[in-house]
Amino acid sequence: MASEAARVEVQNVSRWYGDVVAVNDISFTLEPGITGLLGPNGAGKSTLLHMISGFLRPSVGVISVLGATAWRNPEMFRRVGLVPERESVYSFLGARAFAEASARLHGLPDPEDAARRAIARVELEDAQDRAMGGYSKGMRQRAKIAAALVHDPEVLVLDEPFNGTDPRQRLQLMEMLRRMAAEGCTILFSSHILEEVERLAENVLVIVNGRLAASGDFRQIRRLMTDRPHTFELRTSDNRALAAALVGLPHVSAVELTDSRLDVRTTDFGAFTAAIAAAVRDSGVTLQQLRPADESLESVFSYLVGS
Amino acid sequence: MTLTLLSLTAHQLLGRRRAILIALLALIPVGVALLIRFAGDTGDGPAYETATDTIVGFVFLLLLPIGALVFGTSALGSEVEDGTVVYLLAHPIARWRVVVVKAVVASAATILLTAPAALLTAVIILGGFDEESLWWAATVATVVGSVVYSTLFVGLSTVTSRALIIGLIYVFVWEAFITNLFSGTRWVSVREYVEGTANALTPVESVTGKLDGQEAAIASVVVVAASLIVGTWFLTRFEIGERA
Structure with a gap:
C-alpha cells in the first residue's frame, strides 16, 4: 500500500x-x-x-x-x-x-x-x-x-x-x-x-x-527539553556559603539569594545534579530541600518555542 | 447506508422524553373536540364552523408548528449540539443525503403526531367523515404543513445553533402578526400554505386562505427545495466549534 x-x-x-x-x-x-x-x-x-x-x-x-x-x-x-x-x-x-x-x-x-x-x-x-x-x-x-x-x-x-x-x-x-x-x-x-x-x-x-x-x-x-537552562530551589543551613561554592561551578549561570531560599540556574541539568552533593558536602552546610522550579510541561513548551 | 441513517435519526428523535411530552400535546385538539361534541351546543347538522375553528386554532396554529419545531430543529440540531454529528459526517456520505434523511424523519415524526390529531378532531366534531371533505382537507393540509415546516427547520438548524428560538419567532411573531398586517407576506408564511391547501380541498366556507391551492403547492415545493439546498450547502461546510 x-x-x-x-x-x-x-x-x-x-x-x-x-x-x-x-x-x-x-x-x-x-x-x-x-x-x-x-x-x-x-x-x-x-x-x-x-x-x-x-x-x-x-x-x-x-x-x-x-x-x-x-x-x-x-x-x-x-x-x-x-x-x-x-x-x-x-x-x-x-x-x-x-x-x-x-x-x-x-x-x-x-x-x-x-x-x-x-x-x-x-x-x-x-x-x-x-x-x-x-x-x-x-x-x-x-x-x-x-x-x-x-x-x-x-x-x-x-x-x-x-x-x-x-x-x-x-x-x-x-x-x-x-x-x-x-x-x-x-x-x-x-x-x-x-x-x-x-x-x-x-x-x-x-x-x-x-x-x-x-x-x-x-x-x-x-x-x-533536558538541555535547557533549569532553575533549582534550595534551602540549606547556610544559603550564602553554598551560593559562594556554587557560583564557581562552570555550568551554574546564576545564583540568587532570597530571604530563606537559594535559587540556582544551571545550563546543564545532568552535570548540576551530579555536582550538587559534593558542593554541599565541601561547603559544610546541611541541605534541607532541593527541588527543580518551573518543571511544568507548559514551561518546557514555552522554552522550546523561545529557542 | 440510508437505512442506517434513518434508523439512527428515528431512534434519536423518538427515543427521547420530549417526544412523549409532544405526543401529549396532540391530545389537546382531540380533547377539545370531544368536549365540543359531547358537552358543547353544536345544534343540528355538522358544525363546520366550530370544526374549522378548532382545527385551525389548535392544529394549524399550535400543534403543527410546535411539533415541527421540536422535531425539525432536533433531527440534526441536537446532534450538532452534542457533537455526535461528527460520527455521521466522518463517513463517505454525501451531505445532501444526510439533510434529506433528517428532513424525511422529522417530517414523518411531525406527520405521525399531527395528522391523526387533525383527522380525529374533524371526525369527532363533525360526527364522522363529512360530505364536504373537511376531514380530508384538514388531514392533507396538516401533512403538507408537517413536511414544509419540518424541512424548513431542519435547514435552519444547519445555519444556526439558535434554530429553535428563531423558529419560535418565525411562527409566533412573523406568521401570527406580521403576515396578518401585510398581505404581500403571505408567500413567506407556511401557515398560509397550510390554510390555502385546506381551502382548496373543501367547499366549507369557514375554511379560508389567502393563497389558492396551486399557489400553496408551488410555494410548498419551493420552500422544501430551498431548505434542502441551503441545508446541504451549510452541512457541506460544517465546522466543529472551538468549544471542544
Whole structure:
C-alpha cells in the first residue's frame, strides 16, 4: 500500500477565529507510523486535527490527506478514520451496534463481521451489547476507536484518545495502535501528556500557542527539553556559603539569594545534579530541600518555542 | 447506508422524553373536540364552523408548528449540539443525503403526531367523515404543513445553533402578526400554505386562505427545495466549534 506521496501533508496552514490565532503557519508531512501531537491544553492541537479531518477550513494554507484536499471532501473517509475528542456518543446504542452502524455508513460488504473485528481489537466484547450511556470514560473511548476502525483506515486521526482510560486500557490501546502502524497505517494522535507520547510515538510534533515548536524524533526533542537552562530551589543551613561554592561551578549561570531560599540556574541539568552533593558536602552546610522550579510541561513548551 | 441513517435519526428523535411530552400535546385538539361534541351546543347538522375553528386554532396554529419545531430543529440540531454529528459526517456520505434523511424523519415524526390529531378532531366534531371533505382537507393540509415546516427547520438548524428560538419567532411573531398586517407576506408564511391547501380541498366556507391551492403547492415545493439546498450547502461546510 506504500505510496510515494506523503499520506498527510500540511502546508503553511493557519487558522484564526476573529482576532485569535489558533494555528499559526504550520507545515509538516506524515508517513506511515505513529506520530504524536504534543502540546499543552489550548495549544491548537484539536484545531489542527479538525482541519486534517476536514471539519475546519484552514484560514490559509493547504492540507491534503492521501493526495486530496481534506476540506469538503467526505469521500476521504473511505480511507481515513477519526476519533474525536468529545465524549458524547449515541448513548442508546451498544458499542457493537455503534461499530456496526459505522460499518453500514461506510457501505462495507459485511458490516457485522467488520464490527466484530473492531470490537475485538479494542477488547470491548464483554460490554459490547450494553448501551454506551452506562459506559465508563475509558469504555466510551474504546467504543469510539472501534467505530473509527471498522473500515481499516489507512490514516487514523485520534484526538486525546487516552483521556479517561486506565493504565491497563492505555497499554492495550497503545499495543493495538503499534500493530496498526506496523501494518502500514498512518496514525496521528494528540496528547498533552508527555509520557503518553514518549511511550507510543516514533515521531513527535510539539505545538505551543498555535506554532510548531519542534518536530522529529522523540529522543532529539527530549534532549532539547533536558538541555535547557533549569532553575533549582534550595534551602540549606547556610544559603550564602553554598551560593559562594556554587557560583564557581562552570555550568551554574546564576545564583540568587532570597530571604530563606537559594535559587540556582544551571545550563546543564545532568552535570548540576551530579555536582550538587559534593558542593554541599565541601561547603559544610546541611541541605534541607532541593527541588527543580518551573518543571511544568507548559514551561518546557514555552522554552522550546523561545529557542 | 440510508437505512442506517434513518434508523439512527428515528431512534434519536423518538427515543427521547420530549417526544412523549409532544405526543401529549396532540391530545389537546382531540380533547377539545370531544368536549365540543359531547358537552358543547353544536345544534343540528355538522358544525363546520366550530370544526374549522378548532382545527385551525389548535392544529394549524399550535400543534403543527410546535411539533415541527421540536422535531425539525432536533433531527440534526441536537446532534450538532452534542457533537455526535461528527460520527455521521466522518463517513463517505454525501451531505445532501444526510439533510434529506433528517428532513424525511422529522417530517414523518411531525406527520405521525399531527395528522391523526387533525383527522380525529374533524371526525369527532363533525360526527364522522363529512360530505364536504373537511376531514380530508384538514388531514392533507396538516401533512403538507408537517413536511414544509419540518424541512424548513431542519435547514435552519444547519445555519444556526439558535434554530429553535428563531423558529419560535418565525411562527409566533412573523406568521401570527406580521403576515396578518401585510398581505404581500403571505408567500413567506407556511401557515398560509397550510390554510390555502385546506381551502382548496373543501367547499366549507369557514375554511379560508389567502393563497389558492396551486399557489400553496408551488410555494410548498419551493420552500422544501430551498431548505434542502441551503441545508446541504451549510452541512457541506460544517465546522466543529472551538468549544471542544
